[in-house]
Amino acid sequence: MRQTSRFKTLGLGTLIAGVLGTSIFAAPALAADGGSYPDQNVQYIIPFGPGGESDISARLQQQYFQELTGQQLIIQYMPGGGGAVGWSQLNEMAGDGYTIMGTNLPHIVLKPMGKDPGFKTEDLKNFYYFHYSPDALIVTNDSPYKTLDDFIAAAKKAPGSVTVSGSGTQSANDIANRRFESLADIKTTYIPFKGTGAAVAALLGDQVKAEWGYTTTAANQRDKVRMLAVASEERNPLFPDVPTFKELGYDMTGGAYRGMAVPKSTPEDVTKKLSDIFGKINQNPEFRQKMEDLGFVMIDVPYEEMDAFMAERRQEYEQVAREMGIIE
Known part of the structure; x- marks a missing residue:
């Protein structure tokens, strides 16, 4: 598994506006006819709402998929349950190679450890994982919380009064919030939304006081938000002034991995x-640079390495699940 760490800033709002204007949403025919694969468009289902990191990645992949195959990725959305609505229906869809779906870690491992979400981790046939984004605690630029200590002090003064948005329950955002509550000995009110796009909209709309997002969120909204801390081993080159949680005394690293099944x-x-x-797309220098410019950390996990990768992640998340009380 290879990993890079070069980052630059880019106007993501402009990028999304451009690609949204040219995307095609009509559903393709799903039956393969025996010709060379792929010989028709491929439906790419995002199990979250539009505007989040999964959507951003898919839209950047579209151009390079068409260049390689002559076919288009047709992006559609199936939000709900922090991804569970889509993942629970994936195996009911045609297995002809013309339907793929985004998958996320730790979501697809943790959700089945709790109550039945309608799918099992081992039933999802992941074929590529391509990046991750570190967790970050984010507030608006005019927030009274200037530092992480300010946030903690407010949460201690009135337990449960500090509202925080994020993706659905048992998502990377939910885990980050629960872990930080435990480490800082505080209580907040976590409000789950149908993906990062909706969660950041809630923050910008003053519906919540903070958001558990990612470095990518802050890069996209850097004129409106700021990070109090980032859950990575080292400071993010895009935000050299933002401390890590470890620097501030909280042993917390993590984030969201994204791939496809x-x-x-x-x-x-x-x-x-x-x-x-998708391995060729991920190794395209132009594509890779665009992703890094947006704050993503690139990884390359092809199908033949997936079992080992998933086993490693499962072991890691089982410990998290015990800490969260999902399993005993």
């Missing part, structure tokens, strides 16, 4: 071909 019935040769295609 196909229905379990998808043939192995087609699954491998998809992995190869």
Whole structure:
């Protein structure tokens, strides 16, 4: 697994506006006809609402997928349950290689450890993981919380009064909030939304006092928000003045990994071909730079390395699940 760490800033709002204007949302036919794969457009389902990191990644991948295959990625959304609505339906879809779905860690591991979300981790046929984004505690530029200590002091003064937005329950954001509550001995009110886009909108709309987001969120909204701390081993080069939680005395690192899966019935040769295609996209220097410019940390986990990668993540998240009381 390879990883890079070069970051620059980019106007993400401008980027999204541009690609939204040219995207196609009509659903493609899903039956393969035996020709060379892919010989028609591929439906790419995002199990969250538009505007979040999963959507951003998919839209950046569109151009390079078409350059490599001559076909288009048709992006659609199936939000709900912090991704569970989509993942619970994936294996009911046609396994012909013309339907793929975004998957996220730790979501797909932690959710089935609690109550039944309608899917099991092992039933999701992941074929590529391509990046992650570090957790960050974010406030608006005019927030009275100038430092992490300010945030903690407010939460201690009136437990539960500090409202925090984030993605659905048992998502990376939810985990970050619960872990920080434990480490700082505070109590907040976590409000789950249908993805990062909605969570940051709640922050900017003064519906909440803070947001558990990512470095990518702060990069996109840097004229409106600021990070109090970031959950990475080292300071993010995009934000050299923002301390890590570790620097401030809280042993907390983590974030959200993003990848893709196909229905379990998808043939192995087609699954491998998809992995190869997205591997080539991920290694395209232009694409890679665009992702890094937006604050993503690139990784490369192809289909043949997925079992080992998922086993490592599961071991890590089982400990988190015990700390959160999801499992005993």
